[in-house]
Amino acid sequence: MTVWLPYPYPRDLFAGLPLTGALCPSVDELPGDPADVDVLVPPFLSFGPIIELTESMPNLRLVQLLSAGADAWIGRLPDTVTLCDARGVHNASTAEWALTAMLTWLRTFPAFVRAQSEQHWLGRDEIGLAPELTGKRVLIVGAGAIGEALAARVIACEASVVKVARTARDSVYGVSDLPKLLPDVDVVVLLLPLTTETTGLVDASFLARMRDGALLVNAARGPIVVTDALVAELATGRISAVLDVTDPEPLPDGHPLWSMPNVLITPHVGGAVAGLLPRAYRLVRTQLERYVAGEPLENVVTGDY
Secondary structure, eight states: OEEEESSOOOGGGGTTSSOEEEEOOSTTSOOSOGGGOSEEOOOTTOOTHHHHHGGGOTTOOEEEOSSSOOTTTTTSSOTTSEEEOOTTTTHHHHHHHHHHHHHHHHTTHHHHHHHHHTTOOOOHHHHOOOOOSTTOEEEEEOOSHHHHHHHHHHHHTTOEEEEEESSOBTTBEEGGGHHHHGGGOSEEEEOOOOOTTTTTOBOHHHHHHSOTTOEEEEOSOGGGBOHHHHHHHHHTTSOEEEESOOSSSSOOTTOHHHHOTTEEEOOSOTTOSTTHHHHHHHHHHHHHHHHHHTOOOSSBOOTTO
């Protein structure tokens, strides 16, 4: 059995398994005949050409993603192929990014970075006292594993958490409760998967319900937010945003989001940390063991999830 992986892997990754690993960093550097591939592990956050490459893999039976989101792959594979995401791999890193985003914005670090580049000591008499996360109410929209990891970190900062998921359950509100929740929170963090239901969820009506001075943090997917509506709301100066994802992405030159004073943008790096590959390849190893043994796989994507 042949497995193609995108990054160098440790020698013991396949120890004891009846299969061969091959390094396939891109569609321009194929290690062999795609027709021989049984299991494909695409590069992190891959789409487009690598998905099209699967059309030349008649023996393909498993695609194991390194990302928690599978939206680019859903509906693109034949029924004979099982698609699995990397749920659990990015819990700590994405939660850490979201917490950093909140603290960075609330403690006005962007202003200090700009002042440092100008060699200017920005005193509090100029900028005033910064807000703090302590005492804030943080609404986490997407109460999955990453949402729970973020909640623990937010609570450790002495802020309170309100959680929302697709359907309501104990201590978790449903998406239908958002209109009544939004006016009463200080920070809204998006951690939802991109699906037909969540595309455009954050529209003009959603944004208008956010309280004055609130912060929107998007660590999910760009199309969950209606960009034109976000730009219009941000232009009023009423709310602020920290965005790791945008729509379109990458954000093109000249886009209004680049120059808005109440926006901080990072280039989709929430899960891009040094620990990503070791954690991801541990999952790959587990999945291959299950696959060879004929056992149920973890993180199987069904429908939009």
